[in-house]
Amino acid sequence: MAKILILANNDVGLFKFRKELIEELVKENEVFISLPFGDYIPKLQELGCKFINTPVSRKGTNPITDLKLLLNYRKIIKNTRPDVVLTYTIKPNVYGGIACKMNSVPFLANITGLGTAVENGGILQKITLLMYKISLKKANCVFFQNKENQQFLKDKLAIKNHRLLPGSGVNLLHFSFMEYPPPDVIRFLFIARVMKEKGIDQYLDAAEYIKRKYPDTEFHILGALEGSYEIKLKEMQAKGIIQYHGLQSDVRKFHKFSHCTVHPTYYPEGMSNVLLESSSCGRPVITTNRSGCREIVNEGVNGYFVEQENSQDLIKKIEAFLRLNHEKKIQMGLAGRKKVEEEFDRQIVVDAYINKINSIIQKTNLT
Template sequence: MRKLLRNLLELLRSKNRKRKKLPAKIAVVTNSSWYTYNFRLGLLRRLKDLGFEVHVIAPKDHFSSKLIAEGFTFTHLPLSIYSINPFKELNLIRSLSKIYRQNQFDFVFHYTAKPNIYGSIAAAFNKIPSIAITTGLGVIRDRKTRISKYVLFFLYRIAAVLSKQVWFLNNDDMEMFLKKRVVKKSKAFLLPSEGVNILDYRPEFENEFSGDRPVKFLYAGRIVWSKGVKEFYQAALHFKNAGINVEFSMLGFIVPEHPDAVSFNLVQQWHKEGVVKYLGETEDVRPYLNETDCLVLPSYFGEGVPRILLEAASMAVPIITTDFVGCREVVDDGVNGFLIQVRDEKDLINKIKMFQELSPVSRFKMGAEGRKKVLREFDEEIIIGHYLQALEHYIQFKGSHKKKSVHL
């Protein structure tokens, strides 16, 4: 009886909100406050500026307070990224359903596997429209076990049925889901990355074009093997042993809980050997990109589109990365960087040599082409426009999604 009365009260509150024409409530559900703040802040700010009541539902970390300070309503989500405990997974569905029932959102955007799958179920149960956004298939692409993929695709089929749409950040992931009949073509949509703020990430051109100093190569990202960390180290070791005037640095989080983690001790060993200089962690990659000649990301992780590639290209930094899912979207081979074969340290060494032998003017032109590509394809304003179009369609929101004019 108590449950019935509670549900009736929540229904009356929802109807009262709509009668009073209160701001539409939009929820963004993710597996990380850090990622939400660093990758989707521009979108959230725009939604808030347009009058939406924006809620962020994610596990609590040191960036949760920053989201609150921005004026978003934050709700902690008891989500463990790497857990496969069935009781925890069921509890996650219950937690999401309770949050949705209490808030009666007008629309929900889900990101990453667990929020996509369990969130779509909870949203459908509470009759809330939602979109599932796959931000990459990660190490699942590389798993040999058919059972893991079968279970994942089965669960994603459920999410696809219950969601209004399923969005993909690269064509490879979308084609895989279509081929496996995980999602209908009518529901699949290609979102060209999560975008980058072209004003926050703009070229500064302070790096000296001197032939005397070493050419600088930077790896930036989580320190996990599937990001190509081994290949980066082997390339650095090759050039050190050859006595060639180059410098290799590594920037990013060491994540010991990750199933593919590189240990603290090994990174420390590389640093002490003088092969790769470890720069630690940072909340702002821009000073490091401004100091490097080339960003190197030999990843085979299977991301949507790696954010660091967008940031580097937007700052006119040439890129060497893999001809692989998500990475190839950002680099036109030989134009704004070089593509290498997956897990091929010899190919990486050859491309680094090719870049090192380029004249300073050629390197500058290569970086400038990357900036042009970002302006054409990955400007954050383009991405935000797609979100606003979806909201216009599904909740009859009328707001401007025209791209703002930018003077560079």
């Protein structure tokens, strides 16, 4: 029985986007997960994982805190003696990768997005790229979620062992195709952390304009508050412009009554799970024309693109969607479902990981 160690920064993402991989791994391996405690940890333990409580500051840049994380990872690797380590997100990739290098342990990194530090340039970008160069040099494989991220780090760091994945993929059974709702009231969904970079300002601008011009519309928001939006959301909800539902553990019940998902993000993510899940349910999407989003949309076929941080363009595309007849909206949803079935099945991701892990373990056993 081989030992697999997974380093991540939060339990929600690990459970929702890696569950199928973990279910496969625990069949024949001892699986350890190292991350901060959260509500989904018991569910991960039920799958068969052994939990190691590990504080990870997702946004902080304190060098002392980061050094502690590196030392913690090194200690965890020495104690668990894994055959393979899997890392997700920036800090586990960087400090987990360095710890693996120091302990001569094979590891697979997953670039789930470059993050604002890299995208915004400046000194933080240089520091982050240097850390990536040190950590990823010995990676057995670096998995990328979109071509733009892959090309950028290939050019900057000369990474040799890498592979492109269809993001985290989507569980086509869990997010099954849903019958399209009737056209009496057209409902839009925003599913994301309520923060500036996710395009919440543009969504609220559009909701205010569209609701006034087209009364038979509804604008719903799902997601945790991050930033000073609480007062604004309460005011707009009191006026009947939006409906805020907070963080939801299962968004499928909202897809059942929605007609379109609006995702005007400009956050540097690897591949938008919001768009994958919405498309899998058979819902058209309106999203930003940027890496991590554009791969999921064929313009005018299963959705529309909008310019980044452009409320007027978002209003224009929502109006274009509203002008479509009911049958055309249904066809857009069907096209989205077909696209994810053909290109974004999560099983593609699971198979890629299992093949790499088996290859590493077999090579280790031969030596």
